[in-house]
Amino acid sequence: MSASGPLAGRTIVVTRPQAQAAPLAEAIAAAGGNPLIFPLLEIAPASDPQPLADAVNRLADYALAVFISPNAVDHALPAIIERGSWPTTLLPAAVGQGTVRALAAHGVTGCIAPTERFDSEALLELAALADERVAGRRVAIFRGDGGRELLADTLRERGATVDCVTCYRRSGPSAGLAPLLSAWREGRLDALTVSSSEGLRYLVDRLDDEGRAFLQATPLFVPHFRIAENARALGLSNIILTAAADAGILAGLGAYNWPK
Structure with missing residues (x-):
C-alpha cells in the first residue's frame, strides 16, 4: 500500500460483487488507501x-x-x-x-x-x-x-x-460480518462504498445494534441518487452521493474532508 495519496491510511470497504471489485479496490490502493473487499451480494x-x-x-x-x-x-x-x-x-x-x-x-x-x-x-x-x-x-x-x-x-x-x-x-453474503465488525471495533474502518441498494439492505438486516451504530457513523459513498434514497429509507444519514461508476466513487473519496 502506498504511504501517500489522498486516501493514505484510510480503510475503504469495497462492497461490489467479487468479480467486479478489483478495479475500484486497485484504484483505492493507488490513491494510498487500504481497500477491504467485502461483497454484499453473491452472484x-x-x-x-x-x-x-x-x-x-x-x-x-x-x-x-x-x-x-x-x-x-x-x-x-x-x-x-x-x-x-x-x-x-x-x-x-x-x-x-x-x-x-x-x-x-x-x-x-x-x-x-x-x-x-x-x-x-x-x-x-x-x-x-x-x-x-x-x-x-x-x-x-x-x-x-x-x-x-x-x-x-x-x-x-x-x-x-x-x-x-x-x-x-x-443472494446475501454467506460469509459472516466478522471482518467488518473487527475493523470497526479497532477503529480502522473509514468508509464504505455501496453500489447496490439490495446489498445495503442485506447488510443492515444482518447487523445487530452495535453494527448498525457503527454503520450510522461511517461515511457511505454511493454513485446513484436512488441508492442514497434507499439508504436514507433504511435509517442511514452519513451518505455521500458521488458521480457515477467507480470513477465517480473514487473522485468522491478523494474530495472528502476526512477527519484528522
Whole structure:
C-alpha cells in the first residue's frame, strides 16, 4: 500500500460483487488507501437455466439485446458464444460502461449505452430505444432475478415485444460480518462504498445494534441518487452521493474532508 495519496491510511470497504471489485479496490490502493473487499451480494447462475437457453436459441429473432450488468454478460455470453456467433442484425445495449466493456471482452462491439447517468431511465432516453425504433420489434433483457421493471414496461408501452431473461441470481453474503465488525471495533474502518441498494439492505438486516451504530457513523459513498434514497429509507444519514461508476466513487473519496 502506498504511504501517500489522498486516501493514505484510510480503510475503504469495497462492497461490489467479487468479480467486479478489483478495479475500484486497485484504484483505492493507488490513491494510498487500504481497500477491504467485502461483497454484499453473491452472484450465481439462475436456478432455472431454461429461459436463457430458450433466448439463446431464438437470438436471431431479436432486434435488441439489453444487458443490465456485467453479471448478465458473464452469465449469458458463454451460452450465446457456445451456440454460435453474435447475430449481425442484433443491436447490443447496456445500462453502464462496465457492461459495455464486459461485452467487448467477449467480442461483442457496437454496443449502445448511456454516457453519463447509468440507469434504465438514461438508457430509455437513447434514440435507438425511441418509440419508432422499437415498435413491433422483439427485445431481450438479460438480467438477474428480481429488479426494477421500468425498462421492460416502458419498452412494451413503446410497442416492443419484451422477453426478460433471468440469467443469474443474487443472494446475501454467506460469509459472516466478522471482518467488518473487527475493523470497526479497532477503529480502522473509514468508509464504505455501496453500489447496490439490495446489498445495503442485506447488510443492515444482518447487523445487530452495535453494527448498525457503527454503520450510522461511517461515511457511505454511493454513485446513484436512488441508492442514497434507499439508504436514507433504511435509517442511514452519513451518505455521500458521488458521480457515477467507480470513477465517480473514487473522485468522491478523494474530495472528502476526512477527519484528522
